[in-house]
Amino acid sequence: MERKAVKNLIIGFGKAGKTLAKSLARKGEAVAIVEQSPRMYGGTCINIGCIPSKSLIVNGQKGEKFADAALQKVNLVEKLNRKNYHMIADEPTATVIDGKARFLSDHEVEISREGQPAMLVEAERIFINTGARAILPSILGMSECKNLVTSTGLMDLQKRPDHLVIIGSGYIGLEFSSMFLSYGSRVTVIDSHRTFLPRQDRDIAARVKKDLEEAGAVFKLGYEINGVFDRDEKSILNITFDGQAEEVEADKILLATGRKPNISGLGLENTSVKIGEDGHILVNEKLETSAKNIWALGDVHGGPQFTYTSLDDYRIIESQLYGDKGRTLDNRGELASSVFITPTLSNVGLTETEAQAQRKNYRLFRLEATAIPKSAVLKQSKGLLKALVDPETEEILGATLYAEDSHEVINILSLAMKAKLPYTMIRDHIFTHPTMSEALNDLFSNANEVKK
Template identity: 30%
Template sequence: MEKHFDAIIIGAGQAGPALAARLSTAGQRVAIVERHLVGGTCVNTGCMPTKTMVASAYAAHLARRGAEYGVVTGPISIDMGRVHARTSRVSSDAQGRDEEWLRGLENCTLIFGHARFEGGRSVRVGDDLLTAAKIFINVGGRAFIPDMPGVADVPLLTNSSILKLSTVPAHLVVIGGSYVGLEFAQAFHRFGAEVTVVEKGERLVGREDERVSAELQRIFADEGIAIRTHAECIRFAPHGDKIEVGLTCAHGAPAIIASHVLMAVGRIPNTGDLGLEAAGIEIDERGYIRVNDRLETTAPGVWALGDCNGRGAFTHTSYNDFEIVAENLLDGADRKVTDRIACYALYTDPPLGRVGISADKARSSGRSVKVGRRPMSRVGRAVEKDETAGFMEIVVDAETDRILGGTILGTSGDEAIHCILDMMANDATADRLRQTVHIHPTVSELLPTIAGSLE
């Protein structure tokens, strides 16, 4: 059956539902198609469940440290079943609210099924052919499973399936020493698992400055998490009811016996089965949909938002994609994806907050830069909490005094980083930050001091 709408949205992640609400409120008839669960990665297998799990792990860690604060506790044990139940409840409650909200929107039809293009203006879902003048793709991504030797011969966990564990692994081996892998590695170690992080590169989170990598490795080592870098040839084989993980490293044993293996080496977009070629929508060599600064694809009247366009892999960038498209279409704006300032966080403990460009990247670009830095051990709030690992850093253009970026690896770094972000968004100088009075005692109060001691 053919059904006509003003707009079709494929995927109900972070950008899709918000766009559906905005378009339907404007009087447009909207169909939003979802093949699995409303809410996308963030609600179902990403931010909400993983940060809920990380919070449980932090509680366990703090409980074990109780005596350091003068709080005497008994033996600490982990009920992984309750951890899993809490994580599932937070996720499912959010998913349910989002679905109920979508179903209640006027002029909006929520359709469950697999959408596939049959032309530049038509999408088939089951027996129905949906047509519209405007189509928006918001299909997200999934864990990438590389073609490593033996990868098909053993059971592997991903960021989705590891959330379903109701028992603590005896020995969790994490393949990939970057953002997703590190969060799970620390959490499960705090739950009581032996954990080894295996990284093919020479250091953890290779996209960050070496100072960040070194400090994270020190923090993990202090907690008892094993780190194996320079793992050039990673391979797998069954070992009874366990998994043998083979490595080629300069140091350490050539193989590890794991009870569980988490594959966390990156993500790929969910674009392979959408029939994009039928609409003339181009993808790049990694499968990401090519878009311009206004998030328009190579097909007229089709936009791509969120993880699938390769212009940001975060909930906040996906939501910003919605804002860009909606304001350009409905408000006559001229917003561009290149106008936003890059920002993100790594939710280890302590967390890493990042905005703009790092010191290393600023220098490699040929800029003349000034850098201000303080260890967290000199931040009163961190000392009071006895959480002094990490450092704070601000990068400034030496000629204009404009702030280029900032790094806060330390307690509350994911929140305090917004002070730098907001200054950058308002094109403020480092001297303006230096003159700003911040509240004591907070982590943020050191930022004006750092801005006043640039080198």
């Protein structure tokens, strides 16, 4: 077996891992990064997640044909994949190893390589960055169903399905619903939960559901899926609602039931790394695991599964190893998030429902998207903007923006919250015109009474 000793070993080519590898190499340190699939150079985001899905979403909104949009997506991903590989491989002190990593002990990792002998790597420092994978529910007939795919398989399609059935009405399911509706597919969403978007305020959730239904989506909430089987070229789902059975025929079935930390086959049982009950690697505020000089970065340690939080994990490691050690998970602050439906749904901080549950006093600000001049220009006036402000400190407690370009505007509020700015600074700020961001002037001028 080939043996290799290296100061830094990174397992997984995701956002945090690749950024750390580049930084270490630039410092002249020896670093090896292991990736089990050449398709995944650069991680989930650029290859099978954010970038390809947003490319398809944007081109669908532009009215492009699905086959053309799929080809553009492939070309974009291939370009980014190559760029990310060379970003690391071209560094003199960095090595990219294709293979599957498995711990033999805390600092010994065996790497299985297709067509080559296994390699044993001994590393002083190890960073686990293996990401997350789709949760596959136990459904009768699922493993035999030829039309059942995860989000990865769905984005590999070259022909749009006439009827797409999505299992799961979470954020992933809704993004794909909106995407394929824009290409002309019929979309049916099935979920065993009866409450739609349970983490959102009921007025926001109702708007989102109504708008998707008007675009053509059919929601079957509170339905149980008893099994799935193939019939000719189609697939059939057997579902029940309150004991009443029915069948739904689909060209493709998307499993959008969430993602979980990807630790399968990693051999963590051979280490002193501790695992949480839900399968994530336990870390402290510095991203240190229970094993000395082993860290976990990105989705694999649980928490919000976003590319930008993975990037911040890199910043925490950089701060702890080479900086002032001040950056930690504990001082990360509120994270903004966006769901790329049409229009986009974005959140930061508390929703009104959460504020009420926590018995917080707040001043509520509301603005209909129809009141925003840029909405009229964009011919997209659907939506509602809400913000909560602490009546004593005048700081922003949270916001929900369901409106066009909210994925851009929400970052302004996230930064204001981080800086503890009073909402009046946003209210009175001079924004360019016509823009969606200037809607914040009107939003924060439109207050209701203090809620107690």
